[in-house]
Amino acid sequence: MTAEPAKPHFSDRFLDNVYPNGTAAAAGGRRSESWKNSGTVFLKMSAASIYIPKDNPEKPRGEDAHFICTEEQTIGVADGVGGWAKAGIDGGEYARQLMINSVLALQKEPRFRVNPKRVLEEAFKNTTAQGSSTACIITLSGDKLRAVNVGDSGFMVIRNGEDVVYRSPTQQHYFNCPYQLGNKKDNPSAAVEMEVRVEAGDVIVAGTDGLMDNMHASEIVESLRRGVSEKESMRKQACYMANVALYNSFDRYADTPFSIASRKAGRCRRGGKVDDITVIIARIEDS
Ligand SMILES: [Mn+2]
Helix, strand or coil: CCCCCCCCCCCHHHHHHHCCCCCCCCCCHHHCCCHHHHCCCCEEEEEEEEEECCCCCCCCCCCEEEEEECCCCEEEEEEECHHHHHHCCCHHHHHHHHHHHHHHHHCCCCCCCCCHHHHHHHHHHHCCCCCEEEEEEEEEECCEEEEEEECCCEEEEEECCCEEEEECCCCEEECCEECCEECCCECHHHCEEEEEECCCCCEEEEECHHHHCCCCHHHHHHHHHHHHHCCCCHHHHHHHHHHHHHHHHHCCCCCCHHHHHHHHCCCCCCCCCCCCEEEEEEEEEEC
């Protein structure tokens, strides 16, 4: 893909690269040479994803968006804020544009030294849709994950198939109101930047709150463990995990991260949170 200036409106064809399977493939083009030839010791990250939008015939795409950019070793998730619907605005459009603009911004980054904050700033600057969105961009650079996060999407790093060695912090203004990039909302200066050392064999699970609010870390690990023991592909693992999140989201009595957070906020909403669900599973491997 060549780096084109971001346009206010994207053709459906381009959007199809991001939806329905959510994978914006940065195929071919400027960086076709193998990054194995760079002379640096590298780990590599391969990833797969699944997106289950909330059942809404009027908004079949839902409000989440994400990308997997294998060439740039970078993944991203975003969650358009649903509250905009009251004003007739589709928050999903903002999220989708933000993720497409992130993929475009990635093309301008130095090889192997993607700065996710810079990518987010550039994407934010070029996003013209109305609405707002959370965002999380994660890149592998050498043996480090570098990430930037705004709001309540996020990721965790799982080692040896059982230890959650890192979990990204979430940012909320108040219960169920995440920090969000957008018009008259937060801007990338509110973002948290993270750096996490990773090893071959580590698994990264990234997602929107549709995943994180409906599954405890222990359930995510258990879901992965089942997938690993059954030697499932990452795509199947992601599907399996998203289905558990979906099941929990419809459970009106389950003790979910959402219900626990709601209790802490004095709202006492039981059960899961019906929402769009995005899951990206990435595996760190020796290159
Ligand atoms: Mn959500």
